[in-house]
Amino acid sequence: MAIRKIGVLGTGQMGGGICQVAAAAGYEVLMADINIDIAKKGLDAIKKRLDGAVAKGKMDAGARDATLAKLVPVESMAAFKDVDLAVEAATENMALKLDLFKKMDAACPDTAILATNTSSISITYIAAATKRPEKVVGMHFMNPVPVMKLVEIIRGLATDDATYEATIEAARKMGKTCVTAKDAPGFIVNRILLPLINEAVFTLQEGLGTPEDIDEAIKLGLNHPMGPLALADLIGLDTCLAIAEVLHTKLGEDKYRPCPLLRKYVDAGWLGKKTGRGFYKY
Numbered sequence: 001m002a003i004r005k006i007g008v009l010g011t012g013q014m015g016g017g018i019c020q021v022a023a024a025a026g027y028e029v030l031m032a033d034i035n036i037d038i039a040k041k042g043l044d045a046i047k048k049r050l051d052g053a054v055a056k057g058k059m060d061a062g063a064r065d066a067t068l069a070k071l072v073p074v075e076s077m078a079a080f081k082d083v084d085l086a087v088e089a090a091t092e093n094m095a096l097k098l099d100l101f102k103k104m105d106a107a108c109p110d111t112a113i114l115a116t117n118t119s120s121i122s123i124t125y126i127a128a129a130t131k132r133p134e135k136v137v138g139m140h141f142m143n144p145v146p147v148m149k150l151v152e153i154i155r156g157l158a159t160d161d162a163t164y165e166a167t168i169e170a171a172r173k174m175g176k177t178c179v180t181a182k183d184a185p186g187f188i189v190n191r192i193l194l195p196l197i198n199e200a201v202f203t204l205q206e207g208l209g210t211p212e213d214i215d216e217a218i219k220l221g222l223n224h225p226m227g228p229l230a231l232a233d234l235i236g237l238d239t240c241l242a243i244a245e246v247l248h249t250k251l252g253e254d255k256y257r258p259c260p261l262l263r264k265y266v267d268a269g270w271l272g273k274k275t276g277r278g279f280y281k282y
Contacts, residue, residue: 001111001162003170007032007080008087009100011042011073013236013274014117015089017145020046021174023070024063030080031073039073046071049146077107085170087139089117092242097121098129105130113163115139119190119239120246123156123183133158137167140187141176143235151176152187185250186243193231194243198259200228204279205261211279229279233272237279241266 007030008019015033019042023029033039047068053059080086086108088100097118104114114136116126127136138154151171155164168178181187186194200214209217215227232240241263247256265271265278272278 001084001113001166003084003113003166004028005030005083006085006087006170007074007077007083007108008089009033009077009104010089010091010117011039012089014141014143014145015087016042016045017143018087018089018117018141019043019071020049020067020146021176022170023067025174027070027170027173029071030083031071032075032077032079036073036075043068043071043073077103080104080107080112081109083108083112085113085115085167087115087117092119092121092239092246094121094125094246097126101126101129101136105132113137113166115167117141120186120194120243122185122250123154123159127156127158134160135163137163138181138183138187139167139171140181140189142189149175149177150189151178152181152189153178154181154183154187156183185247190243191247194240194247195256197228197232197240198244198256198262201232201259201262201279204229205259233278233280233282235272236274237262237271238266 005028006022008015009032011019011031011033019029019031031039031042050064050067054061054064086104090096090100097116114130116138117140118138119140123136123138127133130136133156136156137159140152142148142150153168171178203214204211211229215229218224218227241258244256244258269275270277273282276282
């Protein structure tokens with residue numbers, strides 16, 4: 001199927017990035033959130049990023065204006081009545097995602113693909129909340145979306161070939177490289193990444209080093225572009241904890257047990273860059 005119009009549910013860090021790359025690829029993009037004011041704030045954040053790119057000479061003004069012209073904040077999911085693809089980019093909460101997928105299923109045309117940007121939750125489980133499980137797929141973008149090239153494509157048990165192929169085609173049109181991951185907790189990237197982040201938090205809890213020392217050791221010792229604690233702050237410590245809990249619960253192995261210090265930071269509201277404090281102060 002040909003995808004022309006995309007609805008994105010969630011216009012924050014991840015959803016806003018998805019909106020931006022989809023609009024830059026030429027898709028008409030409907031931006032929905034809790035209300036239209038939040039969706040408009042998401043659009044303002046995109047405009048600020050694009051203006052910055054123009055100022056730095058990384059984008060011309062014409063490309064910025066063409067991208068912005070494709071972005072339309074809407075009141076609610078009710079506006080998704082004629083989309084070809086709907087992408088959910090809400091917080092990593094299983095109950096919330098199931099509720100949103102039931103509502104997206106009702107709002108979108110029967111022909112539409114329903115994709116989730118979940119980073120750990122079963123696509124098969126989410127799809128079962130809809131009347132079209134064959135058209136539900138995982139489309140896991142990396143953060144920050146406009147910069148990171150990878151998209152993990154995850155097929156649920158019922159996902160059909162047409163849905164899988166159309167989703168890959170759309171992601172590639174957005175300039176992304178796709179890998180296909182099995183529908184298992186954490187998929188590929190977070191199955192590997194979260195134990196690394198979690199162990200880094202354990203090393204901090206045990207006093208093996210300061211956050212700066214731990215991150216510098218990994219950056220220089222393993223040739224990573226960013227240290228795991230700084231990366232956790234960027235992702236959001238609440239999101240890291242949610243993914244770690246899915247891995248621990250679904251795989252049932254102690255090696256995935258979330259570090260108590262990670263829980264303590266989340267309890268304190270120290271969630272990383274988005275709150276101004278995590279393992280670092282911002």
